[in-house]
Amino acid sequence: MTINCKGQIIDLSTPKVMGVLNITPDSFYDGGKHKDETSMLYHVESMLKEGAAFIDLGAYSSRPNADHVSEAIELKRILPIVKLILKTFPDTLLSIDTFRSKVAKTCIDAGAALINDISAGKLDDNMLNTVADSKVPFIMMHMRGTPKTMQIQTNYNNLVKDILFYFSERIAAARALGIVDIIVDPGFGFAKTLEQNYQLLNELELFNIIETPLLVGLSRKSMIYKTLNTSAKEALNGTSVLNTIALQKGASILRVHDVKEAMECVKLIKLLNY
Structure with a gap:
């Protein structure tokens, strides 16, 4: 499988790693960690x-019960950093984590290469048209409701089967x-x-039926640290274990906070010729 990012063909037959940079003050793991341009x-x-x-x-922030942030504030936060990163590292393939079409379009115009939408276009009716017009890859995630309400929508x-049906509709x-x-x-x-997260991971290979690249974001999540009775800060080892399982089951991209360790998982699994 391949995707086209700004004219560059990315071959996902060998899984790739997506590193996370949150510039929010309230993300579950690294919120507020990168407060200035030098740190970022x-x-x-x-x-x-x-x-x-x-x-x-x-x-x-898309963590559970995250506070609402206006479009204006989101743009004020993100656009200068998009420009800064691409000025400093112009070859970077920058993915924009947003469910708002205006934020997506503004960042694409500034040089971003992909859009990563937690709502798969369902929270903004203009998102799919914006992505289509911009001709960039689109990461569509399964979620119900909003970050504020999603944890009461788990039935x-x-x-x-329900998630596969959701994707069939959104892909169409x-x-x-x-x-x-x-x-x-x-x-x-x-x-x-928590139990549904592990069921999902256990049956992850079923998503290969969709015949699109599969992105998996498990990094330091509560399904790891709550199970291990620890914290997000102490969840790197658990993250590596679950990333390895995800790769064995067909993940094409690992979205992570810790790139070095994720790359090690990819390199070792590659030797097993999955």
Whole structure:
């Protein structure tokens, strides 16, 4: 499988790593950690050197019960950092973590290469058209409700079947508008209980039926640290274990806070010829 990012063909037959840069004050793990431009650039440089194929930039926290942030504030946070990163590291394939079409369009115009939407276009009716017009890859995640309400929407008839049906509908809508490069993210931690997250991981290979690249974001999430009775800060080892399982089950992209360790998982699994 391949995707086209700004004219560059990215081959996902070998899984890639997407490094996370949150510029929100309230993200569950690294909120407020990168408070100035120097810190942000250092973090981006480190992730690129460690092997990140993509950098995912977010200015709206999507953790459970996250506070609402206006579009104006999101843009004020994210646009200067997009420009700063691409001025300093112009070859960076920058993914924008947003569900707002205006934020997506503004960042694409500034040089961003992908859009990563937690709502798969459902929270902004203009998102799919914006992505189609911009001809960039679209990462669509499964979620119910909003970050504020998602954790009370965890009732499913059949968890994996329901999520696959959700993606079939969203992919059809995207394809109808001419979106070519689609990546699906099953949304670990979004509108799912701890037990459902592990069921989803256990049956992850079923998502290969969709025949699109699969992005998995497990990094330091509560499904790890609550199970281990620890904290997000102490969840790196657990993250590596679950990332390894995800790769064995067909993940094409790992979205992570710790690029070096994720790259090690990719390199070791590659030797097993999955």
